[in-house]
Amino acid sequence: MSANAQMATKYKNSFLKEVEEQVEMGEWVKMCMQCGVCSGSCPTNFHPGWEHPPQEIFMMIRAGKREEVLTSPSMWMCTSCYNCIVRCPRKLPITHIMHGLANYAHRLGVAPKMQPTRHFAKLFWNNCVHTGRVNELKLSMGLYFKDGFSQGIKNGMAMKDVALGLLKAKRLNPFELFGGHKCKDQNGIHAMLKKARELEEKRKALKAAA
Amino acid sequence: MSAEKKVAAYICKGCGLGDRLDTDALVNVAQKEGKVQLARSHDFLCSAEGIGLIKNDVASEGVTHIMIGACSRRAKTEAFYFPQNAVARANLREGVIWIRPDTEEARETTQEMAEDYIRMGCAEIKAMSAPAGNPNTGSSRALLVVGGGVSGMTAALEASRTGYPVVLVEKSGHLGGWAAKLWKRIPVHEPFKAPADTGVTDLVAQVQADPNIKVYLNATVAKTDGAPGRFEVQIATESGSVASEDIGAIIQATGAEPYDANKLPELGYGKSADVVDQAGLEALARAANGGPMLKPSNGRPVRSVAFVQCAGQRDASGQHLSYCSGYCCNASIKQAMYFKDNNPEIDTTILFTDLRTPGNGEDFYRSAQEKGVVFSKGKVASVSPAGDTLTVNFHDLILDDKEAKLEVDLVVLATGQVPNSGVNIEAQSKPQAEGQEEGGAAEVEAKPISILNLQYRQGPDVPQLKWGFTDSHFICFPYETRRTGIYTVGPVRRPMDLAQAREDATGATLKAIQAIENAHLGRAAHPRSGDLSFPKVRLEGCTQCKRCTVECPFGAIDEDEKRFPMFNESRCRRCGTCMGACPVRVISFENYSVDTVGSQIKAVDIPDEFSEKPRILILACENDAYPALDMAGMKHNEYSAFVRIIPVRCLGSVNTIWITDALNAGYDGVMLMGCKHGENYQCHFVKGSELGRYRLSKIDDTLKNLNLETDRVRDLEVAITDIEHVPAMINQYADRIVEMGMSPFKSF
Ligand code: SF4
Numbered sequence: 040m041s042a043n044a045q046m047a048t049k050y051k052n053s054f055l056k057e058v059e060e061q062v063e064m065g066e067w068v069k070m071c072m073q074c075g076v077c078s079g080s081c082p083t084n085f086h087p088g089w090e091h092p093p094q095e096i097f098m099m100i101r102a103g104k105r106e107e108v109l110t111s112p113s114m115w116m117c118t119s120c121y122n123c124i125v126r127c128p129r130k131l132p133i134t135h136i137m138h139g140l141a142n143y144a145h146r147l148g149v150a151p152k153m154q155p156t157r158h159f160a161k162l163f164w165n166n167c168v169h170t171g172r173v174n175e176l177k178l179s180m181g182l183y184f185k186d187g188f189s190q191g192i193k194n195g196m197a198m199k200d201v202a203l204g205l206l207k208a209k210r211l212n213p214f215e216l217f218g219g220h221k222c223k224d225q226n227g228i229h230a231m232l233k234k235a236r237e238l239e240e241k242r243k244a245l246k247a248a249a
Numbered sequence: 250m251s252a253e254k255k256v257a258a259y260i261c262k263g264c265g266l267g268d269r270l271d272t273d274a275l276v277n278v279a280q281k282e283g284k285v286q287l288a289r290s291h292d293f294l295c296s297a298e299g300i301g302l303i304k305n306d307v308a309s310e311g312v313t314h315i316m317i318g319a320c321s322r323r324a325k326t327e328a329f330y331f332p333q334n335a336v337a338r339a340n341l342r343e344g345v346i347w348i349r350p351d352t353e354e355a356r357e358t359t360q361e362m363a364e365d366y367i368r369m370g371c372a373e374i375k376a377m378s379a380p381a382g383n384p385n386t387g388s389s390r391a392l393l394v395v396g397g398g399v400s401g402m403t404a405a406l407e408a409s410r411t412g413y414p415v416v417l418v419e420k421s422g423h424l425g426g427w428a429a430k431l432w433k434r435i436p437v438h439e440p441f442k443a444p445a446d447t448g449v450t451d452l453v454a455q456v457q458a459d460p461n462i463k464v465y466l467n468a469t470v471a472k473t474d475g476a477p478g479r480f481e482v483q484i485a486t487e488s489g490s491v492a493s494e495d496i497g498a499i500i501q502a503t504g505a506e507p508y509d510a511n512k513l514p515e516l517g518y519g520k521s522a523d524v525v526d527q528a529g530l531e532a533l534a535r536a537a538n539g540g541p542m543l544k545p546s547n548g549r550p551v552r553s554v555a556f557v558q559c560a561g562q563r564d565a566s567g568q569h570l571s572y573c574s575g576y577c578c579n580a581s582i583k584q585a586m587y588f589k590d591n592n593p594e595i596d597t598t599i600l601f602t603d604l605r606t607p608g609n610g611e612d613f614y615r616s617a618q619e620k621g622v623v624f625s626k627g628k629v630a631s632v633s634p635a636g637d638t639l640t641v642n643f644h645d646l647i648l649d650d651k652e653a654k655l656e657v658d659l660v661v662l663a664t665g666q667v668p669n670s671g672v673n674i675e676a677q678s679k680p681q682a683e684g685q686e687e688g689g690a691a692e693v694e695a696k697p698i699s700i701l702n703l704q705y706r707q708g709p710d711v712p713q714l715k716w717g718f719t720d721s722h723f724i725c726f727p728y729e730t731r732r733t734g735i736y737t738v739g740p741v742r743r744p745m746d747l748a749q750a751r752e753d754a755t756g757a758t759l760k761a762i763q764a765i766e767n768a769h770l771g772r773a774a775h776p777r778s779g780d781l782s783f784p785k786v787r788l789e790g791c792t793q794c795k796r797c798t799v800e801c802p803f804g805a806i807d808e809d810e811k812r813f814p815m816f817n818e819s820r821c822r823r824c825g826t827c828m829g830a831c832p833v834r835v836i837s838f839e840n841y842s843v844d845t846v847g848s849q850i851k852a853v854d855i856p857d858e859f860s861e862k863p864r865i866l867i868l869a870c871e872n873d874a875y876p877a878l879d880m881a882g883m884k885h886n887e888y889s890a891f892v893r894i895i896p897v898r899c900l901g902s903v904n905t906i907w908i909t910d911a912l913n914a915g916y917d918g919v920m921l922m923g924c925k926h927g928e929n930y931q932c933h934f935v936k937g938s939e940l941g942r943y944r945l946s947k948i949d950d951t952l953k954n955l956n957l958e959t960d961r962v963r964d965l966e967v968a969i970t971d972i973e974h975v976p977a978m979i980n981q982y983a984d985r986i987v988e989m990g991m992s993p994f995k996s997f
């Protein structure tokens with residue numbers, strides 16, 4: 040049984056309960072009073088990809104719309120601007136709930152596959168944990184070629200002038216593509232991340248079992 | 250007053266009056282034109298020395314009538330307090346120097362203004378006499394409380410503790426009212442997190458233990474006669490016996506009923522026993538006594554429940570209540586907690602369109618959310634029984650899902666309050682005013698049973714405002730009904746919860762006590778509280794037209810056996826509406842009459858038509874417009890020197906003869922300033938400004954007969970806050986008059 044199916048069975052018809060127990064800060068969702076201030080404050084609300092502003096996401100959770108919420112790209116659109124948190128009269132940690140939901144959907148494997156912010160987040164993470172430093176050249180290349188080779192070339196061409204400018208200003212080293220520099224104690228970083236993951240897995244397993 | 254009338258005029262030179270005005274000329278005007286026997290000026294009239302001067306003149310010169318030319322009549326009332334004498338005030342400070350620029354060009358018109366006010370003051374004082382007080386006082390200090398619910402019991406206890414005996418009449422066989430049927434109440438103390446004990450048992454015990462409170466159970470008020478301080482009340486008990494009580498003031502705390510849920514079949518009421526109203530749920534909770542609540546249909550524990558807010562309320566279709574009862578959101582939150590506190594696993598959903606939680610309800614709401622009560626913004630379309638459960642079909646307003654459904658064991662309808670206010674005495678006589686929305690079911694259904702059985706010509710119960718709620722001045726005097734000495738409290742006055750009802754009862758009890766004391770002293774109740782004048786009628790001149798009896802907003806005038814008006818002074822609020830209404834002008838007060846105002850109008854010096862100095866008469870309501878004008882003066886908001894302002898008790902007291910006289914005398918315009926009327930009225934005398942305006946709407950004919958432009962008379966709605974607005978309106982009107990040209994009546 041997939042992780043998603045497992046959870047769906049476990050919580051049957053109470054998605055709210057599932058969110059409360061499984062999602063970081065999910066216990067706050069019930070406290071929303073549906074005033075809509077968060078939605079009105081959210082800068083990404085003007086973006087067409089933002090199908091459900093926070094207020095709606097919270098209502099959907101209460102209405103048990105599990106599938107729709109978890110597969111929605113909405114949580115991935117949050118820019119962490121914290122406007123909503125600052126303004127929510129009920130003091131909900133909205134930004135954190137948004138990220139909590141995104142993370143939960145990702146863990147269950149139901150998050151929208153090629154959603155750009157999700158894709159970028161993954162690229163960034165893999166890039167960064169590898170050497171302990173972000174390799175900016177590889178990171179941007181990875182992003183350019185997200186939608187295939189020819190689109191990648193097109194994106195690269197579009198940014199050509201910027202790249203040349205950076206080269207001239209010695210802010211870009213093309214040899215970084217081959218290896219690149221690393222942090223001093225790469226093994227230490229890896230060990231630290233491994234430990235952190237262990238702790239996290241343990242905590243989540245405990246929560247899922249609860 | 251003695252026959253020897255001696256009038257003295259005093260002109261103050263303080264507060265800059267002496268610098269801005271030629272006060273010697275004013276003294277001269279008082280003497281020569283005002284024809285007062287004595288006229289003096291003083292540097293600082295409200296000082297001990299100034300007051301001493303006046304007192305000395307009263308004592309040794311035999312002065313009976315005092316005209317003070319100084320500040321507004323609303324200022325220095327304690328200094329210029331001469332209860333034995335008739336007193337008139339010419340407003341030279343707020344009304345003249347403070348609203349005129351201190352410039353050379355303005356000097357002449359400012360002085361003219363001041364001189365006119367002196368002429369007016371002298372004319373007024375001569376038409377006045379010191380009010381002697383209403384001789385027809387009562388002696389009863391007892392308070393009658395009708396209704397033994399929380400409001401009524403609170404009122405009874407408050408009055409008793411203040412030292413007033415109470416007679417409490419309760420229709421049913423026990424005290425407690427609706428509150429006694431509740432399991433718990435909405436909390437009123439910190440931390441507002443859980444339902445609290447109703448406290449009714451304790452309240453009942455206190456009432457029963459109080460030797461000062463006489464309780465009649467299974468009893469109704471069969472007859473109420475008299476006036477404040479001397480009501481004679483007959484109390485009929487179920488056994489058939491009738492008791493008589495002498496009563497000083499009355500508190501009507503007859504409460505409300507839940508709106509009849511049988512009118513909501515679409516919400517499943519009557520179709521399934523598992524659809525209940527809030528009262529029904531309280532009964533279930535009481536039966537459960539803290540244990541699990543059981544489904545009425547099959548006695549099995551409730552596992553899920555939905556609360557439908559605004560059931561039959563805030564209804565725009567005209568079928569149900571159009572208003573919000575205000576307490577039911579909090580009540581549903583409380584009831585949802587009954588379930589959650591017993592068993593957190595029970596699904597409780599509150600379906601609302603707007604959740605309204607007054608008082609400290611916000612904390613209570615939050616607490617319910619913490620306990621896991623789900624709140625969904627949705628409009629319920631129907632509730633249909635589906636086998637063992639119920640399906641609630643609603644439009645989810647956040648997700649815009651019109652087909653949203655909820656499957657539950659029990660549905661609770663929040664149906665709201667319908668007042669028990671007795672007979673709607675105006676239902677037949679008065680067609681609905683224009684623009685007033687349809688009253689809905691509650692209004693159509695007149696309740697035929699009177700509560701007070703008043704032996705008033707105007708009908709057996711207190712007048713209602715809307716939807717059956719009793720009328721009271723919502724903004725300023727929420728407890729005062731249109732029947733002096735009778736106060737309505739609790740949900741009969743407006744929808745409310747227990748906490749509000751208790752507050753209401755406490756406030757109204759104090760007002761009732763004031764009414765009792767005022768009635769004893771022969772003085773008016775609010776808003777002219779303490780006023781000793783009262784209407785006197787010259788019956789020889791009365792044509793029995795009944796205008797006064799019909800128009801008196803307070804039901805103060807009955808008819809005697811010869812069909813002449815019979816004034817009940819203690820019921821009277823001294824608004825003067827009767828005086829304004831009387832076509833033969835036989836009604837007057839000692840200090841306010843057709844003559845006191847009429848002679849002021851005539852006293853103004855009208856410059857000829859070539860002078861380019863128009864004269865505009867302003868009759869300003871003393872409750873809002875006149876204070877607003879005074880405050881405009883304090884802020885030095887200037888206005889035209891062409892106006893002459895006379896305060897009136899109410900627009901309702903304005904007799905059309907004043908306007909006709911003014912126009913005939915050559916005034917170029919007349920402005921009337923009164924409070925807002927209609928449904929959201931602000932008139933201190935409730936109907937006064939409305940009646941006055943109605944009367945004055947007929948003035949157009951008079952203007953036509955005189956061949957004058959209709960703009961020569963203008964009606965302005967003024968609120969006490971219009972401090973900037975009123976001067977602007979005056980100036981605009983003055984410009985309009987200049988534009989229209991002078992009145993052709995100057996030369997006559
Ligand atoms: S601002 Fe807060 S309370 Fe209001 S809708 Fe958003 S999350 Fe809910």
Ligand code: SF4
Nearest residue numbers: 081117118120121123
């Ligand atoms: S923090 Fe995220 S959800 Fe909140 S306003 Fe900013 S972008 Fe919107």
Ligand code: SF4
Nearest residue numbers: 801821822824825827
């Ligand atoms: S109209 Fe006013 S002044 Fe006249 S009797 Fe009624 S309350 Fe008194």
